[in-house]
Amino acid sequence: MLELIDLRRRYGDVVALDGVSFSVAPGQMFGFVGPNGAGKTTTMRIVLGVLEPDGGEVRWRGAPVDLAIRARFGYMPEERGLYPKMRVRDQLVYLARLHGLDAGAALRAAESWIERVGLTARAGDRVEELSLGNQQRVQLGAALVHGPELLVLDEPFSGLDPVGVDVLSGVLRELADGGVPVVFSSHQLELVERLCEAVAIIKDGRLVATGQVEELRERGRRGRLVRVAVEGADGWRPALPGVEVGEQGPDGLLLHLRDDGDPDRLLDAARAAGRVTHFSFERPTLSQLFRRVVQDEGAPV
Amino acid sequence: MSGRETVMLVARREFVERGRAKAFRIGTLVTLVIVALVAVLPTVLGVGGDEEYTVAVADPAALDVARAAQEDARAFDATITVRQLAAPAASRALEAGDVDAVLTTGGVRAKEKPDDALVDTLQAANRRVRVTRALRAAGVSGDELRTVLAPPPLRVATVEPVDEQQDERGGFAFFTVILLYGQLITFGFLVASGVVEEKASRVVEVLLSTISARHLLTGKILGLGLLGLVQLLLIAVIGLGAAGATGALEVDRDVLVAAGLALAWFVLGYAFYSCAFACAGALVPRQEELQSTTSPLTLLILVSFFLSFAVLDAPDGTLARVSSFLPFAAPMTMPTRIALGEASAVEIVAAIAVTAAATVALIPLAGRIYSGAVLRTGAAVKFREAWRAARA
Numbered sequence: 123m124l125e126l127i128d129l130r131r132r133y134g135d136v137v138a139l140d141g142v143s144f145s146v147a148p149g150q151m152f153g154f155v156g157p158n159g160a161g162k163t164t165t166m167r168i169v170l171g172v173l174e175p176d177g178g179e180v181r182w183r184g185a186p187v188d189l190a191i192r193a194r195f196g197y198m199p200e201e202r203g204l205y206p207k208m209r210v211r212d213q214l215v216y217l218a219r220l221h222g223l224d225a226g227a228a229l230r231a232a233e234s235w236i237e238r239v240g241l242t243a244r245a246g247d248r249v250e251e252l253s254l255g256n257q258q259r260v261q262l263g264a265a266l267v268h269g270p271e272l273l274v275l276d277e278p279f280s281g282l283d284p285v286g287v288d289v290l291s292g293v294l295r296e297l298a299d300g301g302v303p304v305v306f307s308s309h310q311l312e313l314v315e316r317l318c319e320a321v322a323i324i325k326d327g328r329l330v331a332t333g334q335v336e337e338l339r340e341r342g343r344r345g346r347l348v349r350v351a352v353e354g355a356d357g358w359r360p361a362l363p364g365v366e367v368g369e370q371g372p373d374g375l376l377l378h379l380r381d382d383g384d385p386d387r388l389l390d391a392a393r394a395a396g397r398v399t400h401f402s403f404e405r406p407t408l409s410q411l412f413r414r415v416v417q418d419e420g421a422p423v
Numbered sequence: 424m425s426g427r428e429t430v431m432l433v434a435r436r437e438f439v440e441r442g443r444a445k446a447f448r449i450g451t452l453v454t455l456v457i458v459a460l461v462a463v464l465p466t467v468l469g470v471g472g473d474e475e476y477t478v479a480v481a482d483p484a485a486l487d488v489a490r491a492a493q494e495d496a497r498a499f500d501a502t503i504t505v506r507q508l509a510a511p512a513a514s515r516a517l518e519a520g521d522v523d524a525v526l527t528t529g530g531v532r533a534k535e536k537p538d539d540a541l542v543d544t545l546q547a548a549n550r551r552v553r554v555t556r557a558l559r560a561a562g563v564s565g566d567e568l569r570t571v572l573a574p575p576p577l578r579v580a581t582v583e584p585v586d587e588q589q590d591e592r593g594g595f596a597f598f599t600v601i602l603l604y605g606q607l608i609t610f611g612f613l614v615a616s617g618v619v620e621e622k623a624s625r626v627v628e629v630l631l632s633t634i635s636a637r638h639l640l641t642g643k644i645l646g647l648g649l650l651g652l653v654q655l656l657l658i659a660v661i662g663l664g665a666a667g668a669t670g671a672l673e674v675d676r677d678v679l680v681a682a683g684l685a686l687a688w689f690v691l692g693y694a695f696y697s698c699a700f701a702c703a704g705a706l707v708p709r710q711e712e713l714q715s716t717t718s719p720l721t722l723l724i725l726v727s728f729f730l731s732f733a734v735l736d737a738p739d740g741t742l743a744r745v746s747s748f749l750p751f752a753a754p755m756t757m758p759t760r761i762a763l764g765e766a767s768a769v770e771i772v773a774a775i776a777v778t779a780a781a782t783v784a785l786i787p788l789a790g791r792i793y794s795g796a797v798l799r800t801g802a803a804v805k806f807r808e809a810w811r812a813a814r815a
Contacts, residue, residue, distance in 0.1 A: 134808075167628070167798075170628070170632035171631070171632055172628050172631050172632050172798060173798065189635065190634075192632055192633060193424070193633050195632065197628070197632045198629075199625045199628040199629060200625070201624075201625050202624045202625050202626070203624065203625045203626055203628060203629045203694075204624060204626060205621075205626055206620070206622070206623065206624055207438075207440070207442060207444070207620075215630065216432070216436055217633075218431055220424075220429065220432060220433075220630065220633050220634055221633055222424045250755075265630065399749055418712075
């Protein structure tokens with residue numbers, strides 16, 4: 123289990139992290155989301171020891187993380203993270219060796235990952251000669267070549283085409299199923315919702331929500347999002363206290379109920395407008411939750 | 424994995440990757456060709472050897488003067504060939520450039536302004552011949568003539584032993600300066616641009632999640648330094664070999680010791696400058712901005728380069744002595760003095776100690792700046808910020 127305990131970090135006068143704590147269970151796919159500049163990369167860099175926190179600590183399997191433990195982590199930074207002029211195979215062998223594999227094992231691991239990401243024909247090429255998509259495959263191989271016990275990826279899906287997204291999701295899923303916790307940040311919330319069991323939403327250096335995705339959606343439901351369909355009254359828009367009108371979808375009109383909004387009065391108003399064919403409390407999607415917590419001044423979910 | 428193994432892995436990558444880069448190989452080859460040519464060419468072209476003149480004598484009466492000049496020329500390491508030609512033939516030869524001058528009883532005729540050395544020799548010979556004739560006409564006997572006209576020569580003595588190889592050693596020192604200058608600049612820049620490359624490509628994040636900044640920096644500096652040393656050694660062997668084979672330089676024990684010490688000074692100078700260049704690299708986000716942080720260092724090396732030329736002129740002067748104890752200049756001025764044979768063993772040891780001590784003091788400072796700055800992406804990092812960002 124990976125534990126982040128009350129991480130704090132400032133850059134000069136700017137507070138980048140203001141007490142971030144969460145944990146990732148073995149075999150868990152963990153999504154790390156938040157607006158730009160919220161502190162995602164800073165958090166990941168601290169986990170990887172690339173950055174020192176001002177306060178707090180990172181624990182792995184109950185022990186504080188040091189350089190020897192980190193050698194068994196895998197990390198993929200946001201951009202490249204490869205020597206542009208180094209050959210693919212040499213690069214993977216070098217990184218494997220830095221992580222403690224001996225020469226023979228490093229070469230075997232490099233060859234095997236090159237094959238797995240489908241770059242056997244390009245193994246002797248310089249990284250800069252490859253297309254961006256292929257460079258990303260090398261990057262993935264580089265993060266995995268030493269068989270890490272934990273994988274941390276910063277925006278691994280950005281810039282991938284749909285096929286690339288599927289390939290990468292498959293590889294990550296496989297690793298997680300094998301017991302390796304996988305933490306990644308992403309702006310593609312539908313993807314995070316689909317792939318991850320748990321998420322942390324960060325804003326301005328603080329966690330605004332963390333936990334199992336299903337649990338968060340369930341908690342976010344509590345009569346707050348209502349979908350109503352009224353037959354023969356397409357233009358119907360209720361004007362009630364505590365009710366905000368959302369978008370009109372194919373299955374009806376979405377309404378937000380604030381704390382002072384009353385669902386019973388809403389239903390009465392709908393029935394007065396026409397025949398009600400649909401009335402349900404909706405579970406918000408992750409993106410809706412995200413928008414809510416990020417836009418509503420970080421109100422906790 | 425131990426720190427030593429990590430440093431070796433990093434150093435090996437630097438050595439191998441840089442060493443097999445096409446630009447590096449071509450650069451080395453070009454340098455070797457230039458060094459070999461410079462060592463061989465003076466001998467092949469006859470520059471610096473004996474001066475040779477051909478003088479046509481059209482007037483039999485002037486023959487005595489020509490013969491006398493021929494005799495005198497030997498004292499100046501010059502040879503005068505005398506050709507007796509009829510006046511028209513002499514003019515044609517002069518026109519065609521076959522002879523340097525035409526000598527008559529009354530004068531010297533040349534195509535363009537003749538060499539002063541040749542003219543002076545002919546004038547002196549002319550005076551001697553005329554004086555001899557006048558004395559003989561006045562009835563002075565042959566023995567007396569000889570006593571008057573060929574007195575025993577002045578004996579020349581020096582306080583310090585004369586180095587027969589002085590000119591050659593000057594040339595050797597000159598080359599040492601140029602090579603050290605080139606090598607320090609080149610490998611300083613390789614360190615800086617290597618650091619920027621890792622920073623710009625974010626490889627440094629991956630690396631520093633596994634190894635410490637100290638090990639990464641040490642490995643990089645060691646690997647590139649070794650490459651620079653090997654390259655310099657190759658140049659020294661080829662250059663001295665070519666110069667020795669053609670006789671341009673007598674490669675004796677002193678020269679070999681000086682060459683060995685020059686290599687040692689490269690190591691010292693590189694150790695001093697590479698730390699600073701690594702910081703210069705860590706402070707900027709892109710190769711394009713490297714100029715801004717490296718220019719103070721380039722300037723220091725350039726100043727040392729010009730100091731070395733001053734030292735070439737006065738290897739024993741105050742400037743030479745003072746600059747031997749300035750850690751940034753010593754790696755270039757000291758080898759110059761050593762190559763000229765003007766530095767005492769005590770001075771050499773003391774200068775090495777001073778530069779080494781300065782480097783040892785610089786390393787922890789450089790390490791701190793480097794690790795404080797190398798992970799800061801975005802804009803260029805200010806020196807003070809980098810200093811503060813690094814915690815012990």
